[in-house]
Amino acid sequence: MKAISKIKLVIVGMIIFGLAVLCPIVSAASEVDSIEIIDYGLYKTTFAQWEQAPNTQRGEIQLIGSRELIRRTKRIPGKTGTEFGIRYVVKGQEEGGQVDLLVRILHSEKESRDEWEISRQIGTPSFDGWKLGSDSEVVPGKLTIQLFHQGVKLAEKSFIVYEQ
Secondary structure (H helix, E strand, C coil), X not given: CHHHHHHHXXXXXXXXXXXXXXXHXXXXXXXXXXXXXXXXXXXXXXXXXXXXXXCCCCCEEEXXXXXXXXXXXXXXXXXXXXXXXXXXXXXXXXXXXXXXXXXXXXXXXXXXXXXXXEEEECCCEEEEEEECCCHHHCCCEEEEEEEEECCEEEEEEEEEEEEC
16 A cells, blocks of 8 residues: 555656656746847948857857837848848837747858858847948848747848849
8 A cells, every 4th residue: 555655656746757757847948938120221330349140151140239220121232241031029018028039040152051050039129230340241042130038939031132
């Protein structure tokens, strides 16, 4: 009889332990519901600082201090210094909470990609974009900005870079 009680106690303990392990995984997966793109196009930005980004061609990314939408468009003139991107809001249950996103930039003509992780606040407008910083980056074709959370793509906007 005591053996059966001990087995029941072990089973109940395993169930409680299993729930304790699984609950954080479930809640972490549901912390971001969606990402809403609220604006896109050509921007003028101010530089804030450099941050390491090993999965990019340059190995670092520029963090910006401020941004101003110049023109809402998906057509981007291909010249050095052109800045474009997306403004978006991360939607989730925990307003004000921080989440990590993966930003991926796909260059269709060069068949390459750059990506970096960035922390964003749920409910607050954020910006990610691209600056054509050198002549080697000025390649006509499709350039796509994608946003991922925990491996799930939640937003995407494609632009066409055209010869100037």
